[in-house]
Amino acid sequence: MTFPFDALSACRAELEEEASINDAQGTFPADGLRRVRELGGLSAVLPATLGGYGFGEGCQGAIGLLHLLRLTGEGNLSLGRIVEGHVNAIRLIACYGTPEQFARAAADIHDGALFGVWVTQGAAPVRMEQTGDSIILRGEKVFASGVRHITRALITASTADDATRMILVPLDTEHNAAPCLDGITGMRGAGAGRYDFTGTMVLSDALIGQSGDYLRQPEFSAGAWRGMAVALGGLDRLVTLLREQLCARNRAENPSQQARIGTALIAAETARLWTCKAALIAAGTDDHEAGDVAATVNLARLAVERAGLEVIELAQRGLGLSAFVKTNVVERLIRDLSTYLRQPAPDETLLEAAEWFTRRNLPQMERI
Numbered sequence: 001m002t003f004p005f006d007a008l009s010a011c012r013a014e015l016e017e018e019a020s021i022n023d024a025q026g027t028f029p030a031d032g033l034r035r036v037r038e039l040g041g042l043s044a045v046l047p048a049t050l051g052g053y054g055f056g057e058g059c060q061g062a063i064g065l066l067h068l069l070r071l072t073g074e075g076n077l078s079l080g081r082i083v084e085g086h087v088n089a090i091r092l093i094a095c096y097g098t099p100e101q102f103a104r105a106a107a108d109i110h111d112g113a114l115f116g117v118w119v120t121q122g123a124a125p126v127r128m129e130q131t132g133d134s135i136i137l138r139g140e141k142v143f144a145s146g147v148r149h150i151t152r153a154l155i156t157a158s159t160a161d162d163a164t165r166m167i168l169v170p171l172d173t174e175h176n177a178a179p180c181l182d183g184i185t186g187m188r189g190a191g192a193g194r195y196d197f198t199g200t201m202v203l204s205d206a207l208i209g210q211s212g213d214y215l216r217q218p219e220f221s222a223g224a225w226r227g228m229a230v231a232l233g234g235l236d237r238l239v240t241l242l243r244e245q246l247c248a249r250n251r252a253e254n255p256s257q258q259a260r261i262g263t264a265l266i267a268a269e270t271a272r273l274w275t276c277k278a279a280l281i282a283a284g285t286d287d288h289e290a291g292d293v294a295a296t297v298n299l300a301r302l303a304v305e306r307a308g309l310e311v312i313e314l315a316q317r318g319l320g321l322s323a324f325v326k327t328n329v330v331e332r333l334i335r336d337l338s339t340y341l342r343q344p345a346p347d348e349t350l351l352e353a354a355e356w357f358t359r360r361n362l363p364q365m366e367r368i
């Protein structure tokens with residue numbers, strides 16, 4: 001069975017329209033999510049034996065997942081963020097959970113559950129206290145995507161001795177969710193907000209993996225390739241809009257605009273090649289050292305960020321003020337992409353990767 005990529009491609013315009021309509025009020029992309037779910041996008045990462053497309057395994061699976069996330073991001077970056085968070089949670093459960101926990105997660109997905117990974121700490125970081133089989137949580141998560149819509153949140157929590165544990169918390173009510181991030185300029189549809197876990201009780205079988213697994217390399221850094229795949233979709237769309245709008249205004253043939261189009265295409269292709277490299281090395285089939293995998297994906301993350309920032313500048317300079325007019329989809333897309341590109345700790349990411357590869361070569365991938 002093959003994933004219906006043609007159907008997903010065909011609904012990109014629908015996803016984009018919903019993103020534009022939802023922008024003003026920061027409304028969650030419920031229709032787009034339903035569409036992706038109907039196409040099998042939310043279960044695609046599961047193995048075929050559990051009703052998925054095997055996008056969580058091997059090079060073939062990684063390329064399939066890249067394509068799925070890229071197309072979703074091309075339609076709506078906020079929706080892409082939600083789907084990417086869902087996939088991230090499933091991946092962590094597959095890596096560190098028990099077979100029973102993974103099978104339960106798969107069953108929940110088929111029953112309509114939406115997963116997310118919430119790790120960003122607020123003023124009161126989440127702490128856990130275990131007594132026998134019960135765990136009581138205290139503290140909050142911020143910048144939590146889909147805060148009113150996620151039904152299974154994989155969160156990190158600190159123990160009394162400051163170890164980090166992952167806990168899968170079923171969220172049947174939204175009473176602890178604060179409204180979407182007020183005043184954020186882009187990615188308004190991702191429904192990112194604050195969730196207060198204080199007083200939430202879970203049983204010990206909600207613990208995923210062991211202490212320290214969340215930060216274990218290479219998975220901790222390597223997982224970032226999936227976020228890049230979503231950003232790549234937004235970047236692709238911006239390049240397409242730049243070309244289309246220059247043509248529509250009979251400005252595309254101007255040599256300076258031609259130079260912008262060429263430069264934007266180089267940036268988009270550079271981002272695609274780095275994302276492919278990151279996806280393939282993260283798939284782990286070539287037996288690279290964990291440090292090589294993490295540092296390669298870290299460099300790829302920054303290459304995609306740089307490409308995105310370059311295309312944003314080219315679109316704004318090439319289209320001029322029309323790129324700043326609210327009725328132009330480019331205006332919203334640039335806000336979404338600029339916000340999406342703000343990933344954690346970019347300085348540290350570059351320095352760590354540079355240090356790793358100062359005295360060893362960057363791995364070469366046969367398939368690229």
Ligand SMILES: Cc1cc2nc3c(=O)[nH]c(=O)nc-3n(C[C@H](O)[C@H](O)[C@H](O)COP(=O)(O)OP(=O)(O)OC[C@H]3O[C@@H](n4cnc5c(N)ncnc54)[C@H](O)[C@@H]3O)c2cc1C
Pocket residue numbers: 081085116117118119120142143144145146186187190192339340342343344345346347348
């Ligand atoms: C729409 C949206 C959805 C999100 N969804 C989720 C989600 O579902 N789950 C989740 O966990 N998170 C989520 N996040 C949070 C996200 O993953 C990042 O944590 C966040 O975007 C990073 O923000 P930042 O730019 O402030 O990062 P920072 O890491 O604070 O970086 C800002 C700058 O400060 C520098 N810097 C970092 N640390 C230091 C330091 N100690 N000293 C000096 N400089 C420093 C960095 O290099 C960078 O230049 C979301 C964010 C957004 C915008």
